[in-house]
C-alpha cells in the first residue's frame with residue numbers, strides 16, 4: 001500500500017492521507033497537527049486505514065469493537081503500519097488492516 005499525503009486548502013496544519021485502493025476507491029483520512037486523535041476511512045471493500053496519533057492502537061480498538069458487535073464475523077485482518085511525512089515536516093503514523101476476503105466494490 002502506498003500512502004500519499006496532501007495538504008488541505010486553507011488548513012496548513014491538516015494533512016490528508018490517501019491511497020489508491022485495489023477496489024477502485026480512493027479512501028482518505030485527515031490528521032490535524034498536534035491532535036491526540038486519529039481518523040479513518042473504512043473502504044467499501046473492507047480495507048481500513050487510520051491516520052494520526054496512536055493509529056495502530058486505535059485501529060485495533062476499532063476492529064475489536066466491530067468484532068464485539070458481530071460486524072466482522074468470519075473476517076480475519078492482517079494489520080500493518082506505515083509512516084508518512086506531513087507537509088509541516090513531522091512523521092504521521094498510519095495503520096491499516098487488510099481483510100483476508102475483500103468485498104467487491
Ligand SMILES: [Zn+2]
Pocket residue numbers: 021022023024025043044045046047
Ligand atoms: Zn477498497
Ligand SMILES: [Zn+2]
Pocket residue numbers: 021023024025043044045105
Ligand atoms: Zn470501493
